[in-house]
Amino acid sequence: MTRTRRLLLCTAGATAALVAAVAGAHVTLAATRPAAAAAVAPPNIVFVLTDDLSWNLIKYLPQVQKLQTQGMTFNDYVVTDSLCCPSRSSIFSGRFPHDTGVFTNGGNDGGFDYFHGHGEEAHTFATALQAKGYRTAMMGKYLNGYEPANTEGGTLPYVPPGWSEWDVAGNGYPEFNYDLNQNHTVVHYGSQPQDYLTDVLAGKGSTFIANSAAAKKPFLLEVATFAPHAPYTPAPRDAGDFPGLTAPRGPAFNTLPTNAPPWLAGRTPLTAAEKQNIDTSFRKRAQAVQAVDKLIGTLRAALTNAGVAGNTYVVFSSDNGYHMGEYRLNPGKMTAFDTDIRVPLVVAGPGIAAGRSSTSAVANIDLAPTFQQLGGAPIASTVDGHSLLPLLHGGSGANWRTANLVEHHGPDTTAGDPDMPAPNSGNPPSYEAIRTHAYTYVEYVDGSKEYYDHVNDPNELHNIVGTLTPARLAQLHTALTNLENCHSGTACWSAGHV
Template sequence: MKFTIIGAALFLLQSFLLTEAKREATPSKPNILFIFTDDQDAKLDSIDYMPNLQKYLVQQGTIYRNHYATISVCCPSRVSLLRGQYAHNTNITDVSPPYGGYARFSRLGLGDNYLPIWMQEAGYSTHYIGKLMNEYTVNNYNNPKPKGFDYQDQLVDPFTYIYNTAVFSRNGEPPVYYNNTYQTDVIHAKARDALKRQRDTDKPFFLWVAPMAPHGQFFIGDNGSIETMPAVPATRHANLFKDVKIPRNPNFNPENQTKTASFWKDMERLNDTIVEELDEAYRDRLRALQAVDEMIGSLFEELEEQGKLDNTYVIYSADNGYHLGQHRSYPGKCSNIEEDINVPFIVRGPGIEKGKISDVVSSHHDIAPTLLALAKGDEYVPDWVDGGVIPLTKDLERHPKPVAKESFAVEFWATFNMAENYPSIKIVGPNTYKTVRVISDNYNYMYSVWCTGEHELYNLKDDPYELNNIYGNTHIQLRSRLDALIIVLKACRADNCRDPWRIIHPEDPSIKTLEDALHEKYDYHYTQFQKFTFGECENHYSASNELPHIGSHFINNITYIHTNSGSQAVFSAPRNQKRDETKPDLKSIPEDILGLLYLIPKPEQAGQFSLDEDYEKHSVPVPQELIDTHINWSEYGFYNVGS
């Protein structure tokens, strides 16, 4: 009996030790820190001026230089990321009502099933600090409170785009402003504190930090007008980079305009005075990013102090890019040029190669499923998600739902456009288009169909600055494949977005790439496809306006409808095109509302506080009168000047 007891005890001890050894050998779920800036370019060298970003991320991680936003404007791009979907599936296609904004996001129920909730289901504590999306305001900050966050501290409109007036709502509580502070510094302090709160917990965290920089600042005049101005740096950075200029790439303010679509072709060459102003705006963007860069250094130091850096993925990206003078453009985004859609995507963490540049093709809607794959939470990603898993690590290279191999769509809907920082300038030509990008080792194409019926095709492998539209000089074999690809991607859903060729070649699963499809034996197959066309130039997504639809995409497809006079054949033919180049009729902010805004002081220059002091002592409740007065900010053009 004695030996039996001893044997049993030894067996239990051995089992315990084996279990402990196995537990220690199995790494815990990784932490994830996601730093997400606003309007930061990947093509104009901005990351080169961020020393902490270079030290901690570029040198210790991988740059994914073929990462893209599929709609180049703030709110739709952020929702696309949060939901893992194209904008044509979220139906958030603008920055403000009626086709965009936080109220529409909530009304459509998009916040009931999205990234932070999936991360919580995967066992993570979730935290969000900074800008969430347009139209999250002092009036609707808790109507509803954003779901899925254990801790949230978000910027609220109408103060989001004012650098020296930092206004936040924490955890759905009434907003407060931080008197005499610089907004990015407050975000920095809140982010570091959020990390510090992870010191005594083993639960993995997902921390999303979203500074507004280097977005331009909104300026509200005493007459109630709203304009944009360049980014405002912290006072300590205001005199940096005095001799820096926008890179003078071949597409910068060219002597001869080479872009052919109506949106571009009539832009006049910028004079020397405007070029100097654009250079200064560029310098201000770099200066505003310095406070972000300081935050990066501080957050890495905190991760190192906690001993969690080796088990943390740190990701750096932006909602969309930005153009300044390219193809004679005034400041802004919203176009399909590389400066607007190609965004930084830099990753550091376990299994990520150091100091590497990757050519893997990916988009913002791929980020959510990728984060869940890193978190070992694939089962929480809904089947309707359009994105796939980016092969950041060797393990993810074998994931059953990978990103699209080489292609993605870029889309936009607008009947007018305005230049940021230049309110009197109207961009002629509607800005509604569908673009398909196809990138591989052997080719790099950008193919666009505009609502005006115009086409652009650029071979970016030989022409990276989009100087030579080869649409009219390209063999029909290539054009036919790209036409078919855009028909699928313009309205794709879920796995059709990740593998569009299976829709184009349903009976031949061997076709996975454009190169596969270009074989001459498929030439006849492509003669059957209709050409993609818009019915008219509309400012929102309408499936019936973008033809043909899959299922009726062959030329010989005819749908019969019954009329009083009998059956009538109806073809997917374009309707008359409409061009609305007028600016919206915007009101000035009336005096009584201006009076409410002035209840929050707006210092010319924000003071600097030490991270070691209690920054909350600077917080002051937003006056209740402003919270209780419902204001439709879009009515005054608040989001039409560069959100």
């Protein structure tokens, strides 16, 4: 049976199992047992974080579809910025970019140098869980600017606080010919098939699971793949998959929104060469995530073999989304469109009813407090996010926040940044945005604005900000300002109810 045929069958099965759950604005689960307190031991956490993975790749990930049928899918999960370091800093800390100070991938307001230099590494879910006796492992991609051999003033290659196991690369995007800092020792990997980075991470993750279970210690494992980030390098075994596959041609493909903001307005239609490049890139992305899917299966098999699958939460997500031809943009990210800020979040584990979904306004700032509550670790008042356990364990979502904040500093001109936008791929100026289930509202630094009605315009093709009354605009501006200026869990929770 061909891979394409297998995926079609898997997609059909997953769709049938999920169809009843996708409807509705919020979760409506029957009561299930509360939180992890019912577990005989602290639960384990396996977190697979991908790079630039968009919703339209889920159909090529049968292991993720299986996870959906066994757990909970958050359909309105958004990131605080559609860019690597701001998003990842929010994931590690549970705080907005305006509190971490990480707005870009480098320079004086972003990247590893800022996160490290301002002491942010001392306040992550890893440090919190390690203090509670967890074995913690970080594998794959950390933050832009991290170099495996750098000592950061010490005598050995640097490993941040909070991590019991550290297997992290710097430039792992090509998937071959990279260095890993393996617990203070730098090891070079070459160009042989067995050196393919995603596969190496799968093996190391499985070993960590087995060793942690044998030591009878609770553990948190984060495996952060470089795939499917450009250059979209698949494993050699997958390089011939999906012949003829083209990028989706949804309503937004090669179409400008009406009343587009100045940075986007006036773009000419995509050329034939640009469309061909988009199709080739999408096919390579689908090929590249096959190794990610295999990694998920490998890690879950390791959990089963170690006898800890029943007491482990498995979490799958991405640091940001990705547009490919939508709004006449070449492949990229950084915009406030759903293609870029709304990404998959799937969680399965103890007490989570199977095959459920939610459209509650959850965000990447919610992951750290979720992990910390699962592990019984305190959550500092400075954490902006909120634990997802009430939703995961049966809550209706009726009292959950209704709005999320997105913050972006641009345009990106950082030399050497692997996320530096290619020409015509979208490089907007700085903006702040509110996203709710019903709408997205954006304010740019140049004074331009956008408002998209998700109910009547789910593809965000009609900017109707000009039709809003002055009173409504003032209301939106106040709500956005309140979120921009919140600096604690209590304040941000309140500001998120709009």
